[in-house]
Each structure stands twice: as C-alpha cells, then as structure tokens.
Amino acid sequence: MFRSLRRALCAAATALLLPLGAGVQSAGAAGASADASAGASAGASAGASATAEASAGYWHTSGRQILDAAGQPVRIAGINWFGFETGNHVVHGLWTRDYKSMLDQMRSLGYNTLRVPFSDDILKPGTMPDSINYADGKNADLQGLTSLQVLDRIVAYAGQAGLKIVLDRHRPDAGGQSALWYTASVPESTWIANLKALASRYAGNPTVVGIDLHNEPHDPACWGCGDTTRDWRLAAQRAGNAVLSANPQLLIMVEGVQSYGGVSGWWGGNLMGVAQYPVQLDVPNRLVYSAHDYATSVAQQPWFSDPSFPDNMPGVWDRYWGYIFKQNIAPVWLGEFGTTLQSTVDQKWLAALVTYLRSTSTYGADSFHWTFWSWNPNSGDTGGILKDDWSTVDTVKDGHLASVKAPGFPGGGGGDPDPDPDPGGGTAACSAAYTVSSDWIDGFNAEVKVTNTGTTPVNSWKVTWTWGASQWVTSMWNATYTRTGATVTASNAAHNGAVPAGGSASFGFGGAPGGGGVPSVSCTAA
Structure with a gap:
C-alpha cells in the first residue's frame, strides 16, 4: 500500500546517482523542441509495420477468456517495466543497457506482454527522457527523441520481438500516485483526452493491445456509490468509452478500489463491487478487470497473520477478485504482484498465489492473466526479475512464474522446437x-x-x-x-x-x- 511512495523515492535516488557525462542525455538536451504530436503518425506507422511476429492481431474477450483475432484463447503472462511515470520520463535501466536487448531478454524468458506505466507528463509537447546512455552504440536510435517518441520505438521493437503491450496510466504527473483519477493540476478532461490521444496514436498497431485506465484507485475512491467525483466505476466507463471511440479494438483494463462495503484491501485490489455494479462499455467484449496483490515486503495485511496462512489465501483472492473469473463474468488480470522473497511469509505467499493462478487449468483453455512487478531491480519494496546489474536474472523469482507462463513462448512451455535434431544418431547423455x-x-x-x-x-x-x-x-x-x-x-x-x-x-x-x-x-x- 506504500509501494508507490517507496518506488518514487527509489527512482529519484537512482536518477541522482546516474553519471551525467558523455552519452547520457538529461531533460532539456538535444531535441527538446521536438513536438510530441509531430511524431504521432510516424511512430504509429513504424510500430504497425513491426508487428509481424506478435500473436494474431488485436485481442477481445468472451466470458472469462481473452481471445486472439482467430478466436483462440491467449494468456497474458507478462512483466512491468516502469520509468515513464517517474521524473526520468522513460523506462529505467537505459543508463546501463540497450532497450532492444531488454525486450529480447523478456521474450526469451517467456513473457509475452509488457505493462508500461506512464504519467500524463509524457504527453506534454517536448517532454524529454532523462538518463539514457548512448555510449558504445547503446540506444543510438533514441538520441534526440521525446519521451513519447521513445515509447514509439519501444512499441515498434516489442512488436518485432513478439511482445504485446498494455499502456498503464500510472500517475497524473511524475510527482506521485493519486487516489483519484484526477488532481487539481490534471483534471478528468485532461486524463480522458490523453487516453484518447494514445489510443489514436497506436490505432492500427495491434502490438498495443490494451490500456489500463488508472493505477490503484484508493480511498476516497468508491465503487458504485454514485458520487461522480469519487465513483471509480462510473469514471472508468466514461474513460473506457472515450478510448474505444478512438480505437474500438483495444482491451479496457479496469482496476478495483481499496474499500467496498466496509471491507478494505490493497490499493486497486478490491473488485467486490463488480458483482452488483459491473462496468458497462459501449463496445462489447473489451472489458478486463484488473487486481493488484502484494506480500509483506510492501505492507502487512490481516490475512498474513491468520493462523491458517497460507491456506486461507485462495479464499481471500476469491472474495476480492477471483470470483469474477470463476463466475464467468469477465477475464481477470493480476496487473501487479511482487515481493523481495526475503521472508518466509513472502515465499509462502508467492508459492500459494502461483498455485492459485495455475489452478485455473481445471477450466480448460481459461486462465487468470498476470504481469509481474517488476522487470526493474530498483523497485524499493519488491526488487525485480533482474538483479542490480540490470542483466542477471533472479532465477528464484522467475522460476516461481515458470508454470504459469504462456504456452508457445520461450520459457513458458510449448512444442518441441526441434523434433528430429539428430536423424543420423548419436549419444544422449x-x-x-x-x-x-x-x-x-x-x-x-x-x-x-x-x-x-x-x-x-x-x-x-x-x-x-x-x-x-x-x-x-x-x-x-x-x-x-x-x-x-x-x-x-x-x-x-x-x-x-x-x-x-x-x-x-x-x-x-x-x-x-x-x-x-x-x-x-x-x-x-x-
């Protein structure tokens, strides 16, 4: 529940420690005059031409399933790569590595979807990324680009690599998380206009498969209370329909709130209100509900001290969000979950959660969907799949996820890549x-x-x-x-x-x- 604050502090500390020598661009450097809107059509068309390896076009829903353009079930099995929502205005780690090698590594590990948090700041004309290393040819094609144009390049290469992207409106500005979807400086009208702008920017490019409307609504946000200044469900309908008016093929990801009916939980993780007050969109088969769930390295919750822990956890998850899937209301996407794995409680929590996500195999092709928090090692309260060198994989964390990665992707199952590797014979040992x-x-x-x-x-x-x-x-x-x-x-x-x-x-x-x-x-x- 305190994750956003700690993440912001961690990001700020990282930026302060970065070298400002040759090859590292700070905000306001070359290209600062580039207008965000000027590159919109070019970025979209470049991305659209780079999606040949991405799986089967846009996705849509049917009951609790997400289906590809051919009507085949797919599973979002992905990772969060944050930074665009911070003062760096770009994904983190580019001070160390080339963005293409990062995306290739994600794909090689079996992740098929990338959730990209951003703030509305990157849609301001001329917003420049900070702390990108251009030395030794790293990120050479990003030099001089605005933050939004860098996002175009990431979308384009992700499509080439066979990754889908969900854009996550994480914060109104780089200053920090907001309880509601608007603030005094970023009104609802700006929020909706920016979401529509992104939907239009990538229209026709099925690499960008969905938009997460707002990250972690929490008290005083409500669900179904009818107060238009606080009712997140109504706001999600307004924003979702606006996005679909710009691109009717996108998935609309709607997170929960913190409290409903006197029951409190994780920020964005309480979807109990869906049973009585479902989100209703103008375009059918586009709605995905999203929950967040964390371990004690983020904050304590009463269920961690229950004598029956971790056996009590499936009941907790069923109550907050799992019932939506099990009652075939809509697909459920666990948009964030993570832990440092340092405590025994956290280790048991992750093992239980993966078992819960995997248990949906009893439903045949149906599945929960997920994106782990995070790729970045510099998330202060969870760490990441990468270790502090931004290259080495935390094989323990990644290994926990192996059984719920998507079939057909490297690292996540699928067919034999070489059914007859040695027709001439040989020794297997x-x-x-x-x-x-x-x-x-x-x-x-x-x-x-x-x-x-x-x-x-x-x-x-x-x-x-x-x-x-x-x-x-x-x-x-x-x-x-x-x-x-x-x-x-x-x-x-x-x-x-x-x-x-x-x-x-x-x-x-x-x-x-x-x-x-x-x-x-x-x-x-x-």
Missing part, C-alpha cells in the same frame, strides 16, 4: 550439479544445473537424488518432481527439456528442513 544456494534451520534453497555431455541434442532429462535425512521439497521451479521414499526425481519442464550438445539447463527448488548437505545426483537423458 547428461550430468547434473546440485548446489545449495541458501540454508537455514527451517529450510534451504538449491539449484541444479543439467549439462548435455553427449554428442547429440537431448529432448528431455531427469535428475534423481536420495536424501539421507527426512527432507522434502516445498516448491520447485523450471521442473516437476515425484518422490518415492527419500528419493526425488525431477523432470524437465516443457520449455527446457531440449538441450543442445554442450549446452545446459537448470532448475531450482526450496526444501525443508535445512542442514541436509548436498546429496549425490544422477542424470538420464532421452
């Missing part, structure tokens, strides 16, 4: 190295690296070990497992079974209790 990455009295985390030691690619592998003490697996990522007595057999996930000769794959797991040491492991390949 593998070895495994088991490493304990952390160990404490009550538990431990371990990682296992599988290496193809044969002369031909393998399609699948299994790793087996036997514990000498009464230990057990509490969670596993990038693999599945079975246990017989003290013997555990871990099998590859769908996305990492194919390993080229000399290549490697890895998986990890949590176990309990601690102090078990490192057992001998064996690996078999096929």
Whole structure:
C-alpha cells in the first residue's frame, strides 16, 4: 500500500546517482523542441509495420477468456517495466543497457506482454527522457527523441520481438500516485483526452493491445456509490468509452478500489463491487478487470497473520477478485504482484498465489492473466526479475512464474522446437550439479544445473537424488518432481527439456528442513 511512495523515492535516488557525462542525455538536451504530436503518425506507422511476429492481431474477450483475432484463447503472462511515470520520463535501466536487448531478454524468458506505466507528463509537447546512455552504440536510435517518441520505438521493437503491450496510466504527473483519477493540476478532461490521444496514436498497431485506465484507485475512491467525483466505476466507463471511440479494438483494463462495503484491501485490489455494479462499455467484449496483490515486503495485511496462512489465501483472492473469473463474468488480470522473497511469509505467499493462478487449468483453455512487478531491480519494496546489474536474472523469482507462463513462448512451455535434431544418431547423455544456494534451520534453497555431455541434442532429462535425512521439497521451479521414499526425481519442464550438445539447463527448488548437505545426483537423458 506504500509501494508507490517507496518506488518514487527509489527512482529519484537512482536518477541522482546516474553519471551525467558523455552519452547520457538529461531533460532539456538535444531535441527538446521536438513536438510530441509531430511524431504521432510516424511512430504509429513504424510500430504497425513491426508487428509481424506478435500473436494474431488485436485481442477481445468472451466470458472469462481473452481471445486472439482467430478466436483462440491467449494468456497474458507478462512483466512491468516502469520509468515513464517517474521524473526520468522513460523506462529505467537505459543508463546501463540497450532497450532492444531488454525486450529480447523478456521474450526469451517467456513473457509475452509488457505493462508500461506512464504519467500524463509524457504527453506534454517536448517532454524529454532523462538518463539514457548512448555510449558504445547503446540506444543510438533514441538520441534526440521525446519521451513519447521513445515509447514509439519501444512499441515498434516489442512488436518485432513478439511482445504485446498494455499502456498503464500510472500517475497524473511524475510527482506521485493519486487516489483519484484526477488532481487539481490534471483534471478528468485532461486524463480522458490523453487516453484518447494514445489510443489514436497506436490505432492500427495491434502490438498495443490494451490500456489500463488508472493505477490503484484508493480511498476516497468508491465503487458504485454514485458520487461522480469519487465513483471509480462510473469514471472508468466514461474513460473506457472515450478510448474505444478512438480505437474500438483495444482491451479496457479496469482496476478495483481499496474499500467496498466496509471491507478494505490493497490499493486497486478490491473488485467486490463488480458483482452488483459491473462496468458497462459501449463496445462489447473489451472489458478486463484488473487486481493488484502484494506480500509483506510492501505492507502487512490481516490475512498474513491468520493462523491458517497460507491456506486461507485462495479464499481471500476469491472474495476480492477471483470470483469474477470463476463466475464467468469477465477475464481477470493480476496487473501487479511482487515481493523481495526475503521472508518466509513472502515465499509462502508467492508459492500459494502461483498455485492459485495455475489452478485455473481445471477450466480448460481459461486462465487468470498476470504481469509481474517488476522487470526493474530498483523497485524499493519488491526488487525485480533482474538483479542490480540490470542483466542477471533472479532465477528464484522467475522460476516461481515458470508454470504459469504462456504456452508457445520461450520459457513458458510449448512444442518441441526441434523434433528430429539428430536423424543420423548419436549419444544422449547428461550430468547434473546440485548446489545449495541458501540454508537455514527451517529450510534451504538449491539449484541444479543439467549439462548435455553427449554428442547429440537431448529432448528431455531427469535428475534423481536420495536424501539421507527426512527432507522434502516445498516448491520447485523450471521442473516437476515425484518422490518415492527419500528419493526425488525431477523432470524437465516443457520449455527446457531440449538441450543442445554442450549446452545446459537448470532448475531450482526450496526444501525443508535445512542442514541436509548436498546429496549425490544422477542424470538420464532421452
């Protein structure tokens, strides 16, 4: 609940620490006179031509499903990359890396959708990005561009990489989060006009598949109270219909509020009012409800101290937002969730949440949708998928998400990429190295690296070990497992079974209790 403040402080501190030497552009540098509107049509057409690899055009809804243009179910399985909503007026990390390498890495990890927070400041003519590194050819094509023109380039390359984008109106201005969708300096009319401008800017470009109308409405915002100055549901209808008048093919993402019927929760995470007061849009099959949910690294909530935690959590999620999916009212998108994973409570929370999201497999092709918070490591209360070097992946966090990533994307399952890799024959063999990455009295985390030691690619592998003490697996990522007595057999996930000769794959797991040491492991390949 205090996430936005801490994030803003973290972003400000990061900006202060950035080098201001050659190759780093600060606000007001070259190109400051470039008008945001001047590049609108050019940016949109450039993006539209770069979407050949994005999946099947625009998306729409049917009941609780999101369908592609061919009517096939899709799952939003994505990541938040923030910065456009801060004083930098651009996604963070470009002081270190090229934006294209970031998007390529997201795609390689199996994320299919990027949620991009922004503030209305970037729609002001001449707003320039701050702290972009142009040295050594990094981000060379961004030099001199306004913030909005940089967004055009990100949209264009995301389309090339096969990523969809949801634009998230995160803040009215870079100063901070607002409880309501308007402020004294950014009235509702500006909010709606800017949303329509973005919808028009990317019309015809199905890389931009949706708009999240406003981030985390909270008290005094209400749902269904009828007061037009506070009723978020009515405001969402006004804004959603305005967006659809500019581009009727977009998905409209509507978050919840904080309190409804005397029951309080996360900012934007309370969708209890939908049952009585659903959002009604002029264009059918475009509405997606969005919730946010966090762990104790963001703030305490009463359910974390419930004696039945974490078994109580599915009931909590059902009450606040899960019922919308289960009653086939509309699709549900968990637009933000995250944690540092430092506490045992947070580890249990994330494991329980992923299990809850995955449990929808019992509904066939239907699914909850999600975008994890965040790609950035500089989110003060959650950290990110990337570590502080803006390059290394936090494999524990990313591994938790592996089982709910979208089929058909690298890192998220799908078919065999090479069904007959060695028709001439060869030797399939593998070895495994088991490493304990952390160990404490009550538990431990371990990682296992599988290496193809044969002369031909393998399609699948299994790793087996036997514990000498009464230990057990509490969670596993990038693999599945079975246990017989003290013997555990871990099998590859769908996305990492194919390993080229000399290549490697890895998986990890949590176990309990601690102090078990490192057992001998064996690996078999096929």
